Amino acid sequence: MKTKKKKIQFSFWYLLFALWALLLINSYFMAPREVKITYSQFKELLAQERVKEVIIDKEKIKGKALISDERKEQAFVTIRVEDPDLVKELHQHEVTFSGRRENIFLKNLFSWIIPMLLFVGIWVFLMRRMGKGPEFMSVGRSKAKIYAEDQLDVTFDDVADLYEAKEEIQEIVEFLKNPDKFTHLGGKLPKGALLVGPPGCGKTLLAKAVAGEAKVPFFSISGSEFVEMFVGVGASRVRDLFARALEKAPCIIFIDELDALGKARGINPIGGHDEREQTLNQLLVEMDGFDTKKGVILMAATNRPEILDAALLRAGRFDRHILVDRPDIKGREAILMVHAKGVKLADDVDFKALAGMTPGFAGADLANIVNEAALLAARRVKEVVGMAEMEEAIERIIAGPEKKTRVINKQERQIVAYHEVGHALVALSVPTADPVQKISIIPRGIAALGYTLQRPTEDRYLMTKSELIDKLTLLLGGRVAEELAFNEVSTGAQNDLVKATDIARSMVKEYGMSEKLGLVAFERERQSLYLQLPQSTSSKEYSEETSREIDSEISRIIEEAHRRAKEILTEKRGLLDKVANILLEKEVIEGEEFKRLVSETA
């Protein structure tokens, strides 16, 4: 964006320059270099025989005369007045005269043809500058790159790991291979599959593999490409893209960075319908309008599904979500192996060990390692790529300027493992918690170093007091596990504490769940007019003393939950150690396995 702005400014100076040049030309050619005189003055000069020659056209009389100086002829011009005797008089004074039609062409050329050409030229120039050169005459024509089917030789074999995603997507491949048969058998397909996951984990790769497997064309465009400077262009791009895809059906349309286009509408309190919104609306219209039977499948990728407009996720649109997450240790090994396929390797290369050194790396980082190692080997004039190069490549990527992934050291990993297992074990022990689906120490996002995923068994709208207390206990489980294992706590538990405090505060102030303070809501829900603006002006409606009591109630509730979590985990100390160690080794423990481990030990 920055460079674009600069370019526009740059051309702006060109524009100014061109205008200035134009003015100069104009004044040179058009400027009256003649002296303007009145008709009576002209007649007087004529009478005094000072007029030498005259050209008469429709409106003006031009000529040469001795006006101020007796010896030097000067050009003059005067407005022509109806004067039937003029010719006679000119004869009388022996002035040579001629009539003339104005040179309309020349006049037009300078007064508007040239300026117009100049402006068109500047406009074209500006468009080019903005990088839309070839598109100038067809603004709105979709820029989506079309990969013809023979160009796409990506198959599922090129996609390592991601077994679940591949399985889920297999259906789409079957459909694209033979749309008629599929629908004939009554198969019903989602219109859009949304690939969700952090950058570089293979979303684009997977979409291409679907096209490659099914041998269908692949149209891809990035969400940010849709959003253009010119209002209406984005929308017409969408229309165009779908029209072109329909011509080539069966095929895949892939929209990368869907979030750039599909951000929730209405967050911006100032703007009404902006460009992005129009484009999004058009996308929704197209999605509703096209028939999957024709064989166009829409796939999109995002790493921020939470900010997408709800309308995009509704049934019949992107209703199928496929998780493309960072690889675990086994996945990393597999990805490294896929990328090392074409590389000559030394015998000492140990993929398992390499995978162990790269927690948190995405597929793209791993591909990069192999690449970097091969380059290093070439620089050292080696025949094969050895373990030393691989290790050095890892170091380079970790330390490099493009370090996107967060690599955690051994001790940190240990703390995170205990923390997460702490959450999981508490979840198992409190009566109302949702079952644990997955425990992971593969870092996700920036804040969370690990996570424990629980799958709710049903949608809940109301929560009882005991459920809230269970939830508090669960949140504190991570911190308590750290306390037990290391006798100290890390900053990693901070987010849990914030959440816990919020829950406890709501219990006291909003839900009237504190026995000491009773059934009083101290806080009324005050929604800001504009969505999601945090409320900063919370006026107090109670005394200082009540305020102190509220605070002490909040900390009492939290302390109680803390004590409970500590009880649970002290009792399960052996299990905590065991599961944490397994987690350290495997990085991910699925819910089933977790249950098995627990029942084995019990």
Ligand code: ADP
């Ligand atoms: P995303 O679209 O999720 O940002 P990409 O699909 O563009 O990521 O992945 C970038 C590159 O990383 C791919 O071209 C591929 O070389 C490598 N890569 C990522 N995930 C995998 C995987 N599971 N198997 C093999 N290579 C992968």
Ligand code: ZN
């Ligand atoms: Zn936690």
